[in-house]
Amino acid sequence: MKLSSLKDINTEELATVLDVKGRKALLDKFISLGLPSKKSEQYRYFDIEKLLEKEYKTLNYVPQTIEEGEKIEIVDGVVVSAPKGLRIYYEACEMIDTEHFDPLYYLGHLLSPLTIKIEIDGDTELELLHRFTTSDTLISYRIVLYNQANRHATLYEEFEHEDIENTLVLYGYDMHIAQDSTLRVVKMQSMQDKSYSMVASHKVNVAKNANAVLKSFDLGGGQALQLIKVDLDRYAHVDAGHLLYLNENSKRGTVSQIVHKGEHSTSKQEAKNILDGDARGIFDALIRVEHSAKYTKAEQNSKAILLHEKAYMAAKPQLEIYIDELEASHGATTGQLDGKQLFYLQSRGISYVEARKMLVIAFANTLIETVKDTRQQERIKTAFEKVFYEGHKELV
């Protein structure tokens, strides 16, 4: 399948190709947004057209018996195991956002008529492993995550591959965080294959007085973009943090919209980006405060360190505000390692390369240390150091 071919066919043919079956509204939404191109604001820095032009194999998604396991394991878009007692099943998604900015959010839903639904009904910690085993393939799946009211759960998400060469992964969550509950999602992605691509398109509904904590630690190679839309109800809060470490010619990042819909809703979004080689980092983030969202507090910040003259950071924090009664701030800085800090370390006998390494790791650690669980914190630190050393063997 070549995704770019979708733009050349008429609505009736599209309805057949995408197996729409009563989901015409979705198809209309997809058609109205159109396939993304380099002219699309959200994909401007991502080279999406190249990915859509490729010919991919497609998979038949046949749900299989879910084995009991310590973690949720999804292999090429199919759930193979899950912890005992967890409610996880396939179902058509009924709560698709009608105002998402990303056409691939809708395409993902059209390609995945059955979604993986996970119901979290308890104060719990879950681990979810995405595993990929096929090359030259379009792997498309969607997950609905439902956190019951008054529950406080954490999902640790990670990725592995056996073979992912030239594969495009198109996945995403529809998260529903019910009233008075907390859902923390900690995503760690360190697959180093340079040829795969991933577009993760998420929607997060945060109900009244609920909390969403979305932390992503993206250390991967190749091309990947996460697109997140968050809707905040009254007194809802989102704390989003994104660490990006890129090397060589990787292009990765975050495009997000946090929409304050309810009064007294609060948001904090922080991006830390470390870019080496001729990598390109993306942080294109909008906070929108609607008329209904009086007394909003919103804070957004992006910091980038360029370790190589060819590295490039596309940072675009934006505020779109329709009311006066709020507190909001945003900012972005891009620079190199702090010369004073480097010199201070060197003045104590620490070599230039070691000092540089210490400062890069320190920059990352300030975000990694926002993960509350110290075991997970150490896991992320270890993964970061491993990937960083791999790219800087001269430092070891």
Added chain:
Amino acid sequence: MSSIMKIENLQAKIGDKQILKGLNLELEPGKVHAIMGPNGAGKSTLSKALVGHYDVEITGGDIIYKGKSIKDMEAEERALEGIFLSFQHPVEIPGVNNAYFLRTALNAKRKHAGKEELNAAEFLRAMKGHLEALGMKSDMISRSLNEGFSGGEKKRNEILQMLILEPEVIILDEIDSGLDIDALRAVSEGINKMKDGKRSFLVITHYSRILDYIEPDYIHVLKDGRIIKTAGPELVSELEEHGYDSIEED
């Protein structure tokens, strides 16, 4: 007595501004040399030039340390060879754990000296006495380096580094600035503990207060990029009384 460090006709600039204009100074082993001078005389530039700061360009003269020129050496090499600067304004480095930093610096020094590196437990044992002597809480070494430290805590942390790295030439740049009397006493005791008859101290200061605690052997007056007078500790009271303008060049 032969000097441990000899600064010969040193000329240095920062940006386009020539600041040191032919500075001569010899540091004797085991002695405390105090450099005093008005604002803009070149005191901080001198300290930066000695440790190889990137701001400073040496345009002439030489710095001879233990018989060898160090003016082209990198900062870390100078540190490993035993030159230490206690900064006037130590930088904060969020995310770098203080203990990790101190152990990395100590192990770099030990490795350079051909000694075994210390593991975490050995390092903490080695630190315990120093922390107590400086009146530092043990949690200060588990925090990020200098982050959120008060002025006094930062200076104590500088002296802690000096104690563990055991340098041979110790440059103290305005060590007393921002210190209350208790912190000044603790810091001074740490410095005095390092006096062993072999190490040299270069105390750079605006005011004589610190010299009540660290007794100098020599006072050097630095003005307009040159040492214009060298005398014994008695010069301090003259400076206090009459100021720098009254000093006649030797």
